[in-house]
Amino acid sequence: MLKTLRRIIQEVSSAQDFKESLTIMVKHVAKALGTQASSIFLLDRRRGEYVLMATQGLNPLAVGKVRIPMAQGLIGLVGEREEPINIDDASKHPRFLQIDEVKEEAFKAFLGAPIIYHRQVLGVLIVQQPEPRRYDESEEAFLVTLATQLAAIIAHAEATGVVDKLFNKHEAKPNGEAVYSGIPSTVGVGIGTAVVVYPLMDLDAVPDHEPENIEAEIRLLESALAAGREDFRLLGERLYPNLPLEEHSLFEVYQRMLDTTDLGVEIIYAIRRGNWAQGALREVIQAHVSKLEAMDNEYLRERAIDIKDLGHRVLSYLQRNDRMLPQYAEHTILMGEALTAADLAEVPEGCLAGVISAKGSSSSHIAILARAMGVPTVMGVSDIPIYGLQGKAIIVDGYYGQIYVSPNPTLREEFERLAQEERELMVSLEVLRDQPAQTKEGSRVILMVNAGLGADVSLSLAAGAEGVGLYRTETPFLMRDRFPSSEEQRVIYRQLLMSFAPRPVIMRTLDIGGDKALSYFPVKEDNPFLGWRGVRITLDHPEIFLTQVRAMMRASQGLNNLRIMFPMVTDVSEVDESIRLVKKAHAEVLEEGIQIEFPEMGVMVEVPSAVYQASTIAKRVDFLSVGSNDLTQYLLAVDRNNSRVANLFDSLHPAVLRALLQAVEGAHQEGKHISICGEMAGDPASVLLLVAMGFDSLSMSASSLSRMKWIISHFTKKKACKLLQEVLGMESAVMIRCHMELALEQVGLGGLIRAGKR
Numbered sequence: 001m002l003k004t005l006r007r008i009i010q011e012v013s014s015a016q017d018f019k020e021s022l023t024i025m026v027k028h029v030a031k032a033l034g035t036q037a038s039s040i041f042l043l044d045r046r047r048g049e050y051v052l053m054a055t056q057g058l059n060p061l062a063v064g065k066v067r068i069p070m071a072q073g074l075i076g077l078v079g080e081r082e083e084p085i086n087i088d089d090a091s092k093h094p095r096f097l098q099i100d101e102v103k104e105e106a107f108k109a110f111l112g113a114p115i116i117y118h119r120q121v122l123g124v125l126i127v128q129q130p131e132p133r134r135y136d137e138s139e140e141a142f143l144v145t146l147a148t149q150l151a152a153i154i155a156h157a158e159a160t161g162v163v164d165k166l167f168n169k170h171e172a173k174p175n176g177e178a179v180y181s182g183i184p185s186t187v188g189v190g191i192g193t194a195v196v197v198y199p200l201m202d203l204d205a206v207p208d209h210e211p212e213n214i215e216a217e218i219r220l221l222e223s224a225l226a227a228g229r230e231d232f233r234l235l236g237e238r239l240y241p242n243l244p245l246e247e248h249s250l251f252e253v254y255q256r257m258l259d260t261t262d263l264g265v266e267i268i269y270a271i272r273r274g275n276w277a278q279g280a281l282r283e284v285i286q287a288h289v290s291k292l293e294a295m296d297n298e299y300l301r302e303r304a305i306d307i308k309d310l311g312h313r314v315l316s317y318l319q320r321n322d323r324m325l326p327q328y329a330e331h332t333i334l335m336g337e338a339l340t341a342a343d344l345a346e347v348p349e350g351c352l353a354g355v356i357s358a359k360g361s362s363s364s365h366i367a368i369l370a371r372a373m374g375v376p377t378v379m380g381v382s383d384i385p386i387y388g389l390q391g392k393a394i395i396v397d398g399y400y401g402q403i404y405v406s407p408n409p410t411l412r413e414e415f416e417r418l419a420q421e422e423r424e425l426m427v428s429l430e431v432l433r434d435q436p437a438q439t440k441e442g443s444r445v446i447l448m449v450n451a452g453l454g455a456d457v458s459l460s461l462a463a464g465a466e467g468v469g470l471y472r473t474e475t476p477f478l479m480r481d482r483f484p485s486s487e488e489q490r491v492i493y494r495q496l497l498m499s500f501a502p503r504p505v506i507m508r509t510l511d512i513g514g515d516k517a518l519s520y521f522p523v524k525e526d527n528p529f530l531g532w533r534g535v536r537i538t539l540d541h542p543e544i545f546l547t548q549v550r551a552m553m554r555a556s557q558g559l560n561n562l563r564i565m566f567p568m569v570t571d572v573s574e575v576d577e578s579i580r581l582v583k584k585a586h587a588e589v590l591e592e593g594i595q596i597e598f599p600e601m602g603v604m605v606e607v608p609s610a611v612y613q614a615s616t617i618a619k620r621v622d623f624l625s626v627g628s629n630d631l632t633q634y635l636l637a638v639d640r641n642n643s644r645v646a647n648l649f650d651s652l653h654p655a656v657l658r659a660l661l662q663a664v665e666g667a668h669q670e671g672k673h674i675s676i677c678g679e680m681a682g683d684p685a686s687v688l689l690l691v692a693m694g695f696d697s698l699s700m701s702a703s704s705l706s707r708m709k710w711i712i713s714h715f716t717k718k719k720a721c722k723l724l725q726e727v728l729g730m731e732s733a734v735m736i737r738c739h740m741e742l743a744l745e746q747v748g749l750g751g752l753i754r755a756g757k758r
C-alpha cells in the first residue's frame with residue numbers, strides 16, 4: 001500500500017496542470033482499490049456547493065457541471081462530519097441524493113473521505129462500487145491518507161486562483177492577477193516590483209527568467225555541458241582501475257546524457273521557448289526526476305538521483321559564468337524562499353518597498369530585521385510561486401498579510417490611497433519625536449530601540465530613542481563569510497556607541513544558533529532551538545566571547561555608554577562564567593593601557609528557567625531584559641519560525657503575561673532595572689500592559705517607537721493598571737487581544753492596531 005501511495009502522490013505532483021493531477025488521482029484510486037468508480041468533488045465556497053471535478057466511472061460529461069449543495073447528499077455529509085463515511089448501500093441512506101447526470105444509481109457501496117487543509121474542508125474524495133459491501137479498514141485508511149496528501153495540492157491550486165478559474169471559467173481574472181496570503185509581520189503597504197533572490201547551487205530554487213539573448217544562453221549552456229562531460233571523463237579515467245567491469249560504462253552514459261543531442265536538446269528547446277539557461281535546465285531536470293521517481297522499477301527510481309546530480313553539476317558551471325545578480329527596482333519588493341540578513345542589506349538604500357518570504361513567521365529574525373527597517377513585510381506565504389514572479393507588479397499588505405500580484409488599476413489606486421494615509425499618519429506622529437514618552441498624567445516610560453543593521457541607526461535617532469535596548473551583534477557576523485576580526489568589530493561597535501552617546505547602548509554578546517546560522521560556522525542539529533545557541537556556544541568558545549567583549553570595551557573608550565548583555569541564559573553557572581570572562585577581558589584591555597569603566601552587565605530572560613530564577617540572576621548583574629520572542633516560543637512550545645503554528649504564537653497568552661510579572665517582581669526584589677526587548681514591546685495591544693507591569697524600559701524596532709509613544713500618551717497609568725487587572729482574569733490570548741484592541745479603539749487609536757494578530 002505504501003509503495004502504491006507514494007507512486008500515486010508522485011505522479012499526481014508531477015502532472016502538467018491541476019486538472020490533470022485530479023484525473024490521475026481518481027484513475028489510480030479506482031485501480032488501487034479495485035473499485036468501479038472514484039471521484040473528486042471540490043467545495044465552491046462562494047456558492048456553497050460541491051462541484052464534481054474529476055471522475056473515473058461516473059459520467060465524464062458531468063465534470064464541472066454537477067453541483068451538490070453543501071447541506072445535501074452524502075458528499076455534503078462527509079464535509080459536515082469532517083470524517084470518512086463508509087456505507088454498504090448508499091441508496092438506502094436518508095441523505096442519498098439522486099443526481100441524474102452522473103448515472104450513479106448503479107452504485108451501492110460508498111466510501112467518502114473529506115479533503116481538509118488547515119482545518120478547512122476543501123472537498124471530498126469518494127469511491128463507489130455496484131455491489132453492496134463495506135470497504136475494509138485498510139481501504140478506508142488508504143483513502144484518508146490520499147485525501148490528506150491531495151489537500152496540499154488543492155490548497156496550492158486554490159491559493160494560486162486555479163480552482164477559482166475552474167469553477168468560473170468565464171470569470172477568470174485577466175493578466176495573471178492573483179492573491180496570496182501569509183503572516184502579517186510589519187504593518188504598512190508596499191507597492192513595487194518583485195525582485196526574487198534565490199540561493200546558489202540549488203537547482204529547485206532557480207527562477208524562470210526571460211533571456212535577452214537566446215543564442216547567448218545556448219552558448220552558455222553548451223560550455224557548461226562540455227565542462228560537465230569533461231568532469232565525468234576525468235572521473236571515469238581516475239576510477240576505472242578500481243571499478244568492476246560492469247560499472248565502466250556508467251561514466252560514458254553520464255557523458256552521453258550531457259551531450260547536446262540528449263538532455264542538451266531538451267534544455268535548448270526550453271531556452272528557445274523563452275527561459276534562460278538555468279531555468280531551462282531546472283525545467284528539464286525536474287521533469288525527468290519526477291518521471292523516474294514515479295517508476296515501479298527500483299533501479300529506474302534510483303536513477304533520479306543521478307539525473308539530479310548531473311543537473312547540479314551543470315548548474316554549478318552555469319552559475320560560475322552567469323549568476324543573475326538581482327536588478328533592484330526603484331520600489332523593490334524583495335521575495336525569496338528564506339531570505340537572509342545579507343539579502344536585505346544588499347538592496348540599495350531607499351529602494352526597499354516590501355518584503356515577502358515563503359518561509360518563517362512574524363517572530364523570525366529576518367522579520368524582525370525588516371520591521372526594524374520599517375518595511376511592510378509578509379512572512380510564511382507558503383503557496384506563492386516565487387520563482388515565476390520576477391519583475392511582476394506587487395502590492396504587500398502588511399496589515400492583513402495579503403500579497404496582490406499584477407493588481408488591477410482600481411486595486412492599485414485603493415492601496416496607493418492607503419499608503420498615502422499612512423505617510424500622513426507618520427508625519428503627524430513625528431511631532432512626538434523630541435518629547436519624552438509619558439502617560440496622560442506624566443508618568444515617564446523609557447523607550448529604547450532594538451538595532452542590528454547599520455540602517456537602523458539613523459531611523460532610531462530620527463525616532464527619538466533614548467538609547468539602544470538591544471543591539472543584536474550577530475547581524476554583522478551573519479553578513480560575512482568568516483568571523484569578523486577584533487578590529488572590524490571594534491569599528492562597527494564604536495560607530496554605534498558614538499552615534500548614541502551619551503545615551504546607553506546595550507550590546508548583546510553573540511546570539512547565534514537556532515535560526516541564526518553562520519554559513520562559516522555550521523551547527524547541524526535535530527532540534528536547533530533547544531540546542532547549542534546563544535551563550536551556550538560562546539561559553540564553549542571563550543576565544544569568540546573574549547574577542548567580542550574586548551572589541552566592545554575598546555570601542556567604548558572615552559564614551560562609557562556600553563552595557564553588555566548575555567542571551568539564552570538557562571542557569572546561574574552561565575551567568576557566573578560570563579561575568580568571569582567579562583572581568584578577564586576588562587583586565588586585559590586595562591593592561592593595554594585603555595582606560596574604560598567596568599560596563600554594567602545584564603541577562604536576557606528568554607527561557608522559562610530564567611523567569612523562575614529571576615531574582616537569583618538579578619542578584620549577580622545590573623539589569624535584566626526580557627526577550628519575549630524566545631520566552632513565548634519556549635513557554636508555549638511554539639517554534640517562532642514555523643508558519644504552520646504561527647497562529648499559536650502570541651505573547652499575550654495568559655501564561656506569558658504571568659511569567660512577565662514574575663520576572664519584573666524578581667528583578668525589583670533585588671532593586672534591579674528590568675527592560676523588555678522582544679517584539680511584544682512594539683505591539684500596540686501589549687504596550688500598556690507592560691507599562692502597568694512595571695517594566696522600567698521598553699525596547700522596540702525604530703518603526704514602532706512613535707506609535708507606542710502615542711498610545712502611552714493617551715492613557716493614565718491607573719487605566720493601564722486597570723486593564724492589566726482585567727486581562728489577568730481572562731483565559732486566552734484571543735480574549736486578551738480583543739480586550740486591548742477595544743480599549744485602543746475606544747480612545748480613537750484603532751488605526752494603530754497590528755492587524756496581524758487578529
Ligand code: PEP
Pocket residue numbers: 368470472511606626627628629630631677678679
Ligand atoms: C527575544 O528573544 O525576544 C529577543 C529579543 O532576542 P532575539 O529575537 O534576537 O532572539
Ligand code: MG
Pocket residue numbers: 567606627629630
Ligand atoms: Mg532571543
